[in-house]
Amino acid sequence: MSASAEEASDDALLVLYANGDSRAAAELTARLGPRVFGVAMRVMGIRAEAEDVTQEAMLRLWKMAPEWRPGEAQVSTWLYRVAMNLCIDRKRRARGGHVDLDAVPEPPDPGRSAAEQMQDGARQDALQAALMQLPERQRQAVVLRHLEELSNPEIAGIMDISTEAVESLTARGKRALAAALAGRREELGYSDG
Amino acid sequence: MADEDKALQELEDLFAEARSAPPALPDHLSAAILADAARVQPGFQPAEPARQPLWRQLAEALGGWPALGGLAAASAAGLWIGLAPPSFMPDPVALAGYEDSSTAFADGSYDMALMLSEDLQ
Structure with a gap:
């Protein structure tokens, strides 16, 4: 099963899971969970929030498995869409409370060595801080396009907007990010050369 | 314009750095996701089997093709024995209170089995 599970499509794994194969859940989690x-980390900006969104999105995937119709859509697209909607819901709820999530920087990535974290950490923190200044939809579009490297049509499907709207959001988002980072060039180690 | 191009290029570099070190799924989160999967899975109904034609459902209920073959052979034998019983068995027609079929014909040698065998030729 392990070899065939690695080769199986997300579609097939979801059907296997719905039919009672628990190993399919492990493979799907390994494949889709990190994505x-x-x-969620980039869009929410807080690890605990991103973890909650990820767990909830995956839970919805498990519950939806028996109704999944293979070939009609990509599992990853469906999952991204659920996750993005969960992020928006949480942001809205947070704005109604007392916590300003956008003001909290991303914690350093624990997967890197200490030296690399010191070197790259400042730049990645700056990128995250600049991302958090973008309007919600721009941030989602930029993250999906430039960090997840999804195609514009796929992002359009995830965000339920036209491809042209995706292009517009990502273009405006990139300009805003570049402007936000321009004032921190020296701080981030970019020289005028 | 050149400044903007440079800023956009530096942004692309930052994106590339971020892509090269994606966050890993924390172990406790992976475990929680799999625990959810295990909790949800038993609630699923088994997938409904594809509907089959009535004749196939009946054949399968009787035990498949071997059983159907046996049933057909037994039916044919029963019909033949009923129409032309061996000499050591009582004539079912007489048992039913009717005249022997052979006596109904003028020459007295005709019986149902002979009639059927002629029909088959």
């Missing part, structure tokens, strides 16, 4: 978590 959802990565996007």
Whole structure:
């Protein structure tokens, strides 16, 4: 099963899971979990929030498995869409409370060595801080396009907007990010050369 | 313009750095996701089997093709024995209270089995 599970499509794994194969869940989690978590981290900006979004999105995937119709859509697209909607819901709820999530910087990535973290940490923190200044939809579009490297049509499907709207959001988002980072060039180690 | 191009290029570099070190799924989160999967899975109904034609459902209920073959052979033998019983068995027609079929014909040698065998030729 392990060899065939690695070769199976997300579609097939979801059907296997719905039919009672628990190993399919492990493979799907290994494949899709990090992608959802990565996007949620960038969009939410807080690890604990990103973890909650990831777990909830995956839970919805498990519950939806028996109704999944293979071939009609990509599992990853469906999951990204659920995750993005969960992020928006949480942001809205947070704005109604007392916590300003956008003001909290991303914690350093624990997967890197200490030296690398010191070197790259400042730049990645700056990128995250600049991302958090973007309007919600721009941030989602930029993260999906430039960090997840999804195609514009796929992002359009995830965000339920036209491809042209995706292009517009990402272009405006990139300009805003570049402007936000321009004032920190020296701090981030970029020289005028 | 050149400044903007440079800023956009530096942004692309930052994106590339971020892509090269994606966050890993924390172990406790992976475990929680799999625990959810295990909790949800037993609630699923088994997938409904594809509907089959009535004749196939009946054949399978009787035990498949071997059983159907046996049933057909037994039916044919029963019909033949009923129409032309061996000499050591009582004539079912007489048992039912009717005349022997052979006596109904003028020459007295005709019986149902002979009639059927002629029909088959």
